[in-house]
Amino acid sequence: MNDTVRPESAAGTESATQLYDASTARIAALVRDADPSTPVDACPGWTVEQLVAHLAGGLGDFLARRFDLAPGDDFGERTVRERRGQAVAESLAEWERHRAEAGDLLASPMGGVLVAEVVSHEQDLRTALGRPGARTDPGVRVGLTRPLEQIDQRLRESGGPAVRLMIDDEKEHRTIGEGEPVATLRVSAYDLLRTIGGRRTHDQARALDWDGDAEAALDSLTLFGSFRDTPLRGE
Known part of the structure; x- marks a missing residue:
């Protein structure tokens, strides 16, 4: 779905x-x-x-x-x-x-x-x-809506690999991209927001809870096309 x-x-x-x-x-x-x-x-x-x-x-x-x-x-x-x-x-x-x-x-x-x-x-x-907080605020989930729509559109237009997402406590998954997903990612809304916004490194994104071909799916997850070279302090 x-x-x-x-x-x-x-x-x-x-x-x-x-x-x-x-x-x-x-x-x-x-x-x-x-x-x-x-x-x-x-x-x-x-x-x-x-x-x-x-x-x-x-x-x-x-x-x-x-x-x-x-x-x-x-x-x-x-x-x-x-x-x-x-x-x-x-x-x-x-x-x-x-x-x-x-x-x-x-x-x-x-x-x-x-x-x-x-x-x-x-x-x-x-x-x-160094002031962490508001990571479970409802705004974080809302903040995912438009970026995920943009990524989904880009993947459908380019034929990129689809990814199945299980976010927080959602009972139903969502898929970005078209076709059979190459991987499933179980992730918090906060971690997904930071990942797709380019605030995480490739290794940090790879360390999330994946099933399937995570390597093929990783490039699907960045809104701006790249990960950070070094981790952010506090992330």
């Missing part, structure tokens, strides 16, 4: 809006007293200050539908570059202003994309600051 879980059903009674706001509040609490120059190894080249600037600027660009890029530019890098030197408090204030205008956006299908972004970066910050 290949089932697509919408954010609302995966989160129980919590909407994408509530999950986004909860993660935002946790991030604000994490960074207010943190050293803004702390490197965020999950986002190479960025500090805590720059990652918060990206979250603020990213939501602003989503609101403005500002997705066009100059040749060779990068969406994330642009948000940081445009806020060079902006203090964490200023970025939090900007983020709050954008959030006040984002109700309709969060209530739309785009809400799941924004939840994936914020919960992934929350975990990046937690890893950088």
Whole structure:
């Protein structure tokens, strides 16, 4: 069975809006007293200050539908570059202003994309600051929805190997890709989110609970096409 879980059903009674706001509040609490120059190894080249600037600027660009890029530019890098030197408090204030205008956006299908972004970066910050937490938050499961849809589409278009997933306590599996799965992965939502987001090494992904041809399946599991070279501290 290949089932697509919408954010609302995966989160129980919590909407994408509530999950986004909860993660935002946790991030604000994490960074207010943190050293803004702390490197965020999950986002190479960025500090805590720059990652918060990206979250603020990213939501602003989503609101403005500002997705066009100059040749060779990068969406994330642009948000940081445009806020060079902006203090964490200023970025939090900007983020709050954008959030006040984002109700309709969060209530739309785009809400799941924004939840994936914020919960992934929350975990990046937690890893950088040595403050683990919120790994079983419903937002983590919702954060899987859009990335898994993207991976599934890519595999179907490319003819890549299908993978069967058993996530947390789900009674029914889901399959990404088309055809008979080459392997089955039993995994927590948190571990899967970090793996498909490129926050794990190949060896870490291989060490998950696999049945079948894990090696053939591993390349199916990264949204951006590659694993890390070295493990993140705390992962």
